[in-house]
Amino acid sequence: MRHRYSVLFFPLHVIIDFISLNVGFVGGYWIKFGNIEPVSRFPYESLWIAFNLVWLVEIVVFKPYIFPRQLFKLDHLLKKLVLLVGIHMAVIAIFWVAVKGFYYSREHLLITYVLFITLASLFRLGGLLFLREYRTRGYNNRRYAIAGYGKLATTIRGFYDAHPEMGFHFCGYFDEPTAENQAHLTASYAELQHHIQRNEIDCVYCCMPYVDNEQLRAIVDSAEPANYQVKLLIDFRGFLAKGTSMEYHDFLPVINVSSQMLLDFRINVLKRAFDVAFSTLALGFGSPLLLFVAAMTRATSKGPVLYAQERIGRGGKPFTIYKFRSMYINSESAGPLLSAGTGDNRITPWGRFMRQTRLDELPQFYNVLKGDMSVVGPRPERQFFIDQIVEVAPEYKDLFNVKPGITSIGQVKFGYAASIEEMVERLRYDLLYPKRRSFLYDMWIIVLTVRVMVQGRGK
Template sequence: MRHRYSILFFPLHVIVDFLSLNMAFVGAYAIKFHSIEAVSYPPYASLLGLFNLVWLLEILVIKPYIYPRQLFKADHLIKKLLILMAIHIAVISVYWVAVKGYYYSREHLLITYALFTSLAVAFRIGSLVFLREYRARGYNNRRYVIVGYGKLAASIQSFYDTHPEMGFHFYGYFDQPSTENHGILKGNYDDLSGYIEKEGIDCVYCCMPYIDNGRLRVIVEDAEVVDYQVKLLVDFRGFLARGASVEYHDFLPVLNLSSQMLADFQVNTLKRSFDFIFSAAALGLGMPFFLIIAAITRITSSGPIFYAQERIGREGRPFKIYKFRSMYVDSEKSGPVLSGGLLDDRITPWGRFMRQTRLDEMPQFYNVLIGDMSVVGPRPERQYFIDQIVEIAPEYRSLLKVKPGITSIGQIKYGYAANIDEMVQRLRYDLLYPRRRSFLFDMWIIAQTLRVMAQGRGK
């Protein structure tokens, strides 16, 4: 049995909220004045009338009780309630000031809103629990089919299978038969219309990668006659993860695939200002300390103090990165070779200590100062290794859209990589950065880096 009683939820919700509002008002009056006799006389009678009128206008204008099943969640329901409450309080406050109603008890108003909020939240949570259980038992359901079989189609079925509380029951796939969907389909396109009428299908999901516009147009036109919903599934997940947005040219929606997050002027301006100030302070205040490191580097092994190497920065632009030398001279005379970790015999004893404490990276504050790097960002690599990484993990290219940094999530969680596989593993951490980039997140990464340096846990 389908038990379609959802239409009753709207009037029930309205009635319960009005009852809760009036009960809260009268109950607060009783708590404050230990009686309810005078509440039906001015001035509180007029205030109660205004309470109800404002709430009614909010319902008519905002329509707070209309939402799809996918949004029937506690946080969404309570958020809408709090918005209504805030507007209601604001209107009542304006009225209070306008009529100079200082004779109204502020304590009464405070108790009223506290009681009303408690009752309204309790009703919403109770309704949510009841409907989820009711739908999970197979009642008040919606029947749906999916037109076009593939990974995207399977994902929407999986979603509803794991959320039975939404009450969506799957009734089959429809597509042109092929070896890929053999034995899976309920029917082909020609069978769809009759099946919808026979089974009373409520919703038809159409997957754009697998259905042409002509077939889609027929399904939409039939929906007007048979009375079912048509929902379009387009796989934008890979684009939206990069910060894509929708623009409207009159009535035409256009998907903007340029990452707004990476091009955000305020974020970039704040980050560059912080980088400049932080690196200048680090170089200035740390100069005596850097001179000591330089002296030890020169004394403990022959060769230059600094080591310069070409790395690839933002948008693929090469630059020279600077470090305190931690390896013996000519360690890569046979070609580019990754460090084999702290046990690599090419690393000097003092270099091993610098790597553990990240002191070898300190000269890169100069790279930050001149704009080649940032304090926080994915570690830059050489083109030789980038080519190999991209073959295994093409998503590495997305890291080239942000400025490389001295420290990163990968450096904290993983450390130095000894081979391509380890570089790819570290990449999994660094890929989080472009999507979560913010000033506070940068501060967290810097704090974690200082902890690693103090504990000497760099590898």
């Protein structure tokens, strides 16, 4: 039977995680207080409900239980679990502040998350071992055929034969018969559709060197009505059309041309959720520091506390950025000028300290909440300087594909730029971000930024 019991995997995974979450919550309460009866009464009743609602929203938004079999590995499952728990903790922290729930036990929350991660990890390990054994024995199969016979075709078959735990069952080679390949073929292209229907094929791998465009178009056009996937197996890298996704079978790149949610969309949704949570916490818990910096800015030099300036954001769209004023007023009366670094006499003594510790950037968390910026991303520039940079380095326009950020790898590794040449030099770092962006990469940049702030090494 086709994918027997596969439909049960998703709800079973959801149920197990909810059981783990609630066992962790109740178990944490028992470990902390030695009694579980009060956990269902005020004030912990509302926290318990919030725990479940937040996890439910994460499931709906991020769809964490949908992934290809090639990624069904323990490290991938645990990374996704830790990521979801991190977001859950951030949202619960916001809830805590919103309801002023300072009567909640921090130890209880810590124990809850430790128990939840432990139980959920054990269930994932057990489920992984069970499914691998189950599929190795020939159950829960995905049937695949290969169009175009040659070296790549035998290589992909060899990959799945070497990994029976993935549960892929080979159903034949299809090509135009020749004297060289006829002994290996199951049938010709003319019989492929009939074979797909009769054997309930789930996926057809098309080996591009051996399948011409006409045959490929016929296979793709028939995919949706016949309910099978089409994947292109190629012998070169870098072929990625819009709306496709890449998989790797050992050293072989496989391009999936079936309709799937783009990875970029998932990254953007996750990044926006993190930006909102992080900025809310930063503005909430950092409000005493913000007030202190504002008071010092006002006391040490004449002029407004905040400095507003137009910058260019994602897609080339202008927006207003906010900073604590670090220069004397009317410093740019003669026109736009770049800062000359710590020796710039336009910078106030207090402003020099703010720049070294990055405190002048704190108001930009408001820009993040508005959606103009992200916590991590290439630093935005003024159009006046962008025009000059593009003349020297046209690749600067690639940065318009992502939101600008409060901090960036260029800001950490290079710092403020005092000339167009230095801007271009810093660009070498920032151009890495759109290609490498991920949650862990953002966390790494934030950690580096905090270190710069603590050490006062900003330049």
